Structure formats: structure tokens, C-alpha cells
Amino acid sequence: MVYGVGQSGVNAHRFVEGIKLFNSAEFFEAHEVLEDVWRAAPAEDKKFLQGLIQAAVAFHHHSTGNAVGARSLLARARRNLSGSSNEFRGIDLKALLESLARWQSALEDGQPVPPLPRI
Numbered sequence: 001m002v003y004g005v006g007q008s009g010v011n012a013h014r015f016v017e018g019i020k021l022f023n024s025a026e027f028f029e030a031h032e033v034l035e036d037v038w039r040a041a042p043a044e045d046k047k048f049l050q051g052l053i054q055a056a057v058a059f060h061h062h063s064t065g066n067a068v069g070a071r072s073l074l075a076r077a078r079r080n081l082s083g084s085s086n087e088f089r090g091i092d093l094k095a096l097l098e099s100l101a102r103w104q105s106a107l108e109d110g111q112p113v114p115p116l117p118r119i
Helices: 009-023 027-040 043-063 067-081 093-109
Strands: none
Touching: 009 027, 009 043, 027 043, 043 067, 043 093, 067 093
16 A cells, blocks of 8 residues: 555655655655655654654765764664564565665675665
8 A cells, every 4th residue: 555545645645755755865855755744644654754764864964974873873764664564655674674784784884885775
């Protein structure tokens, strides 16, 4: 099911827009859009959305050279996303969490980072 069922189509549209921005490596913009969705989301979706937002901000920090901020937010994103099942709102969380873990490990070890995750 698409996120936003039972809510206005605007929220579902904005969620998809945020995911597309994330997948295009427009992380700051993705964070802005997903934050709008988070504000209007039902309580059961807030932690999941917060994790996506934190991942987007982590990659934005990385793109601006803020490795400390990136590592910190990747850890927080992983905690918030790990509370859900392997799939949530059409997103393969298992694959996303594995990618975030690889990124966090590379940053902590000073190694080259893997390819950016796609949702």
C-alpha cells in the first residue's frame, strides 16, 4: 500500500516526492518534504518518518563535510527505523538498514563510503 491511505492525497504525494528527492541525492530537500509529511502523519508512522528524515540529514551532512553529524544521525536513523518490520509503507527497510549500517561503519573506520542508498 502507498503511504497516506486514509489521509489526504497530498500527504501521499508529498511522501513520494520526498522519496524521489532522497533517491536523487537531494537530501536537504528530501528532509524538508518528509518533515512536512511527518508533521501530519499518524502517531504510528512518526518514528519511521523520523528515521527517514534523519537518514536524509545524515547524507546532507556528509555532502557538506560534516562527518561527525553524519555518523551521529546515521546511528539515530538506524535506531528509529529498526523498530519496524522488514517492510514498511512499501519501503524495504531491511535493505535500507543494511545500507545505513555500511555507511556508518565506513565513516567510523575512515574508509571509502559505499554507494548512496536508494529507497
